[in-house]
Amino acid sequence: MTAPAQGRARALLAACLPDPGDPRLLAVSWLVKTVGSGLYLTTSTLFFTRVAGLPVHQVASGLTAAGIVGLAGAVPLGRLADRFGPRRTYTVLLGVQFATMAALAFVRTFPAFLALIVVFLLAEQGSTAARGALVATVGEGAERVRLRAYLRVVTNIGITIGAAASALVIQADTEAGYMALLWCTALTYPGAAVPLWWLRARGTRPAAPAAHTGSGWQVLRDRRYAAVTLICGVLSLQAQVLSFAVPLWVLQHTEAPPVLVSGIVAVNTVMVICLQIRFSRGADDDSRAARMCRNAGIALFAACALVAFTGGMSGWSATVLLLLFAAALTFGELWLSAGSFGLSFSLAPEGMHGQYQGFFSLGRGAATAVAPVLIAMLCLGDRPREGWLVLGILFVVAGAAAPPALRVRPAAVARTVPADRQGADGERTAR
Structure with a gap:
């Protein structure tokens, strides 16, 4: 070489x-x-x-x-x-x-x-x-x-x-x-x-004794962070669409070959590996991260609209639409991941990332819990085409709510003040 x-x-x-x-x-x-x-x-x-x-x-x-x-x-x-x-x-x-x-x-x-x-x-x-x-x-x-x-x-x-x-x-x-x-x-x-x-990062050790204002459960009062967590939680239903709905839909509702289930998962995996880093550029900016969540909602709506019309199609036609569905669903996942990365970090106060990241995980966790029942009712029931479209509308509405959610005023967040930097009267500053 x-x-x-x-x-x-x-x-x-x-x-x-x-x-x-x-x-x-x-x-x-x-x-x-x-x-x-x-x-x-x-x-x-x-x-x-x-x-x-x-x-x-x-x-x-x-x-x-x-x-x-x-x-x-x-x-x-x-x-x-x-x-x-x-x-x-x-x-x-x-x-x-x-x-x-x-x-x-x-x-x-x-x-x-x-x-x-x-x-x-x-x-x-x-x-x-x-x-x-x-x-x-x-x-x-x-x-x-x-x-x-x-x-x-x-x-x-x-x-x-x-x-x-x-x-x-x-x-x-x-x-x-x-x-x-x-x-x-x-x-x-x-x-x-x-x-x-071998990690040498700052913050890997417990912080020095410090004075705090506000509650140790600050995240529970942060309305803006709660709104973003809810929005990203709704959008994260897409993960269960891939793992729960796709196998049942392909096998029971389409004429596509069963092996296409693995093909859809492969498309998703390869696209995430190749594109996630590129899609995440600029997500440290709150406004841009919120727009990424909005784009995710649009892409997920497109995915739901595509899959809605594959029921009853011939094998080749259904296969083509399902591969397009896989691409649209993955674009939604890429935008959602990037936007949620940015917002979950930037909206959390320094020194409180543990409780804030724990709270943010509740959105995806709740979505994982309700997704099987919700998806089965909407997309695998008696009127699946309408159900897929309703799910798509839910995605696009959640995504559209992300930019306005940044305007929600968060609760006052305590700032940690090292003891040696407090004034003589012990005054504590707040953010």
Whole structure:
């Protein structure tokens, strides 16, 4: 390879990787964690039903109940990240997830399964908040959004690797294989903690004693942040459209070949890996991030309109429209991810990213909880074409509400003031 070609190759590699140091260490940790997620998502239900011997309805009800409990822990666990430092909190929660995942390998009764899965999903919800706060400590402004975009790419890569690795185990369908895979999943949690020990980012240690004004639950009074969380939560229903609605729609309502389900997922994954970083440029500006959410609503409406007319079409016509649907849905996902990255960071006060990121995760968590019922009722019922259009209108209305939501006046936010910078009378400044 010539010297100019080597230079171009190095430049391309640098553009595809986070900056050296803390960003790259965080990306490595994220990759290990999401490989475990790919292993777990594809095989957990099979393990609990085929190996643990639990009925499907018990597994489903246990996961639902644990998911609801997990949502309740988002803000309190996020506050722990603010108080004790996001790195320490995240590392401890990874340890909790390792212990509970390892214990799940020995579960054979529903009460034991329920108890462990509640602890596991509580720790997962807290990990989400602590990871968000950790991203905030590694960079500022545009750096945060860019790093978060990289990490979303890493998420897709990691889950794809995990899902591919589990394919052989699923094909063999043996108890030993599922048990080994669950243990491998458990080991990814301490594996993800290892790179965190070398982080040097500001804020990875607990803050020095400081005076605060206002409540430690400040996020619960921040109406603007609550509005943005609701908007992004509604738009995040698109994730369940891909994972829940698409397989059932393609197989039961169209003449398209069943393999197209995998094709749609592949289109989505490849587009996110290739385009997420580019789509996230400029999302550190609040107005531009809000417009990205508006664009997401329009793209998701277009996706719903396309899929609405595939029912009853010939195989080739349905296939073409469904591939266009996959592209439109992914454009909506790319804009939504970029806009939500920017707004979730920039609208949160410094020093409170843990509780704010925990609160922001409630939007997506609530959407995940209600999506199966809502999508089944609208899009898989007796009048699916009208249902898809209603869902599309919901997306476009939510997206259009993002720019006006920035004009909502937030509650006064406390500013942390180091003790040595307070006046003689102990006056505290507020933001």
